[in-house]
Amino acid sequence: MWWSRRTKPETSSGSQPYQAARPERADKNFAEGSEMAATVQNVDANAAGEQELTDGFHLIIDALKLNGIKTLYAVPGIPITDFLRMSQAEGIRVLSFRHEQNAGYAASIAGYLTKQPGVCITVSAPGFLNGLTALAHATTNCFPMLLISGSSEREVVDLQQGDYEEMDQLAIAKPLCKAAYRILHAADIGIGIARAIRAAVSGRPGGVYLDLPAKLFGQVMDAAAGKKSLVKVIDPAPAQFPAKDSIKRALDVLKSAKRPLIILGKGAAYAQADEAVKAFVEKSGAPFLPMSMAKGLLPDTHPQCAGAARSTVLKDSDVVMMIGARLNWLLSHGKGKNWGDAPKKFIQIDIEPKEMDSNVEIAAPVVGDIGSCMHALLAEMGNWPAPPADWGKAVAAKREENVAKMAPRLMNNNVPMDYHGALGVLRTIVKERPDAILVNEGANTLDLARGIIDVYQPRKRIDVGTWGIMGIGMGYAIAAAVETGKPVLAVEGDSAFGFSGMEVETICRYNLPVCVVIFNNDGIYRGTDVNTASSDPATTVFVKGARYDKMIEAFGGVGVNATSPDELRRAVNAAMDSGKPTLINAVIDPKAGSESGRIGNLNPQSALKKK
Numbered sequence: 001m002w003w004s005r006r007t008k009p010e011t012s013s014g015s016q017p018y019q020a021a022r023p024e025r026a027d028k029n030f031a032e033g034s035e036m037a038a039t040v041q042n043v044d045a046n047a048a049g050e051q052e053l054t055d056g057f058h059l060i061i062d063a064l065k066l067n068g069i070k071t072l073y074a075v076p077g078i079p080i081t082d083f084l085r086m087s088q089a090e091g092i093r094v095l096s097f098r099h100e101q102n103a104g105y106a107a108s109i110a111g112y113l114t115k116q117p118g119v120c121i122t123v124s125a126p127g128f129l130n131g132l133t134a135l136a137h138a139t140t141n142c143f144p145m146l147l148i149s150g151s152s153e154r155e156v157v158d159l160q161q162g163d164y165e166e167m168d169q170l171a172i173a174k175p176l177c178k179a180a181y182r183i184l185h186a187a188d189i190g191i192g193i194a195r196a197i198r199a200a201v202s203g204r205p206g207g208v209y210l211d212l213p214a215k216l217f218g219q220v221m222d223a224a225a226g227k228k229s230l231v232k233v234i235d236p237a238p239a240q241f242p243a244k245d246s247i248k249r250a251l252d253v254l255k256s257a258k259r260p261l262i263i264l265g266k267g268a269a270y271a272q273a274d275e276a277v278k279a280f281v282e283k284s285g286a287p288f289l290p291m292s293m294a295k296g297l298l299p300d301t302h303p304q305c306a307g308a309a310r311s312t313v314l315k316d317s318d319v320v321m322m323i324g325a326r327l328n329w330l331l332s333h334g335k336g337k338n339w340g341d342a343p344k345k346f347i348q349i350d351i352e353p354k355e356m357d358s359n360v361e362i363a364a365p366v367v368g369d370i371g372s373c374m375h376a377l378l379a380e381m382g383n384w385p386a387p388p389a390d391w392g393k394a395v396a397a398k399r400e401e402n403v404a405k406m407a408p409r410l411m412n413n414n415v416p417m418d419y420h421g422a423l424g425v426l427r428t429i430v431k432e433r434p435d436a437i438l439v440n441e442g443a444n445t446l447d448l449a450r451g452i453i454d455v456y457q458p459r460k461r462i463d464v465g466t467w468g469i470m471g472i473g474m475g476y477a478i479a480a481a482v483e484t485g486k487p488v489l490a491v492e493g494d495s496a497f498g499f500s501g502m503e504v505e506t507i508c509r510y511n512l513p514v515c516v517v518i519f520n521n522d523g524i525y526r527g528t529d530v531n532t533a534s535s536d537p538a539t540t541v542f543v544k545g546a547r548y549d550k551m552i553e554a555f556g557g558v559g560v561n562a563t564s565p566d567e568l569r570r571a572v573n574a575a576m577d578s579g580k581p582t583l584i585n586a587v588i589d590p591k592a593g594s595e596s597g598r599i600g601n602l603n604p605q606s607a608l609k610k611k
């Protein structure tokens with residue numbers, strides 16, 4: 001194959017000879033590099049015979065493989081088309097997407113699910129920008145991800161002379177990610193990729209940008225020197241042990257509680273310290289509240305789970321211990337009416353010291369990785385007294401009351417379906433198939449599914465995350481199927497789905513076991529808005545009675561139109577049994593939803609109204 005490894009240089013090709021750059025550097029590697037560079041230039045002058053050579057393309061591939069990267073999420077184009085072909089030829093799985101944002105979201109969630117950086121590869125300027133949203137998302141959500149983008153000629157870009165897809169990508173990426181690097185020389189590929197990987201996964205994980213100018217791919221160097229230049233990252237995310245006195249302080253505060261509460265965040269799920277987290281929560285005897293993506297760390301049906309008594313535990317608790325959860329908007333910043341008037345003490349466990357005191361005073365900060373912190377806490381707990389029984393009873397009573405209130409609504413068989421009828425069906429299906437991965441986005445579709453569908457195992461629910469963004473759906477579904485081999489159920493608002501809908505072709509092309517259920521209520525929040533000012537439709541409504549199921553049929557997938565809970569149940573079960581790419585258009589009453597789902601209060605209101 002023309003793109004296989006070369007053993008001899010092609011003097012007539014577009015490949016750049018290795019350039020003897022940075023002669024001032026005197027370290028061993030570079031000394032070898034210099035000699036080698038001279039040799040290669042001789043070779044290029046056709047003076048040498050059978051010297052084995054390698055190039056930037058293959059060094060990047062070798063560096064990724066050496067560090068255990070098995071999958072790339074990408075959209076091809078100049079200057080990375082051949083790179084992707086070669087990656088495939090060298091045994092890396094390349095998932096080729098329809099839009100870089102979706103490839104990027106896929107990479108970000110691959111990072112979350114595996115604790116290895118998910119890798120997204122894009123072309124320059126526009127492809128890079130499309131991927132950048134996902135890189136910023138990964139950083140905000142603390143997912144390890146690499147965005148690797150090809151870029152145009154540095155000399156031309158820096159003089160702003162108008163190159164093909166000209167953009168100073170490194171400068172643009174920097175404020176949006178945890179770290180950003182550029183590699184200019186083939187001999188630096190090994191260390192550059194190692195640095196990027198370590199930056200992504202160590203400490204608090206995040207997104208890292210790696211800029212690869214087109215010229216780098218074609219640079220040639222001696223194969224043995226190239227191999228030697230590669231770096232396998234040793235212990236990329238070293239354990240960070242908490243200070244002993246911080247553990248003692250945290251346990252003292254927790255022990256003093258009359259009404260303790262533990263909040264589990266997705267950082268705790270990411271840590272893959274599942275047994276230790278479970279053992280600690282159970283030994284503490286405290287009710288726990290899982291944030292959305294921490295659901296399933298302990299089953300939602302666990303007797304200590306306070307998910308169905310959220311407002312009670314936030315208001316009435318006196319000590320709150322956060323494990324891998326942040327006091328951001330999702331927890332009302334730890335203050336205000338949701339948290340009640342009673343004084344509260346916070347214990348926070350996080351790998352990032354800056355997280356402490358971000359919104360309110362943290363009485364007991366514990367800085368370290370979640371696994372090490374959990375083990376340290378367990379080791380110091382001794383004979384732990386159960387929290388006062390009346391607190392557990394009060395939480396359980398509230399939970400039971402709310403669950404009982406909800407139960408009949410979930411069993412309704414209304415046509416057209418409402419959210420509760422449709423989600424009641426999905427809740428049962430997930431209970432019967434606890435190892436399936438649930439992807440979820442939308443407004444009402446998100447908020448109601450989060451409350452209604454119980455999750456039973458860690459990292460089985462992936463959703464809009466810290467920013468509440470639409471568009472993660474199909475990228476997440478694809479990566480979840482690829483990385484875990486498990487069936488995926490994506491529960492999508494019709495608007496949310498639209499952000500990544502074209503990737504149903506990708507799902508069909510790779511024949512992935514993904515069942516997409518679209519809650520089609522004809523629009524954003526509701527399908528009933530009317531614009532009285534002109535003949536244009538209201539901004540929140542879509543084509544009425546749209547048939548999203550037809551979309552997947554265009555690519556050979558299974559499409560089903562489901563108008564009742566029974567039809568929905570049959571269609572989802574068939575899809576999960578067959579593993580065939582399936583899209584179900586679940587027809588939901590356009591009147592059923594509410595503005596902005598559960599967060600309507602965040603819509604700004606004019607002060608004028610209050611006059």
Ligand SMILES: Cc1ncc(C[n+]2csc(CCOP(=O)(O)OP(=O)(O)O)c2C)c(N)n1
Nearest residue numbers: 442443444445469470493494495496524525
């Ligand atoms: C990237 C992005 N753009 C826009 C929004 C604003 N937004 C929030 S929810 C939503 C769509 C809600 O409609 P749908 O997905 O159909 O869910 P429904 O409430 O109708 O069930 C939009 C556009 C967002 N969160 N993220």
Ligand SMILES: [Mg+2]
Nearest residue numbers: 493494523524
């Ligand atoms: Mg909708």
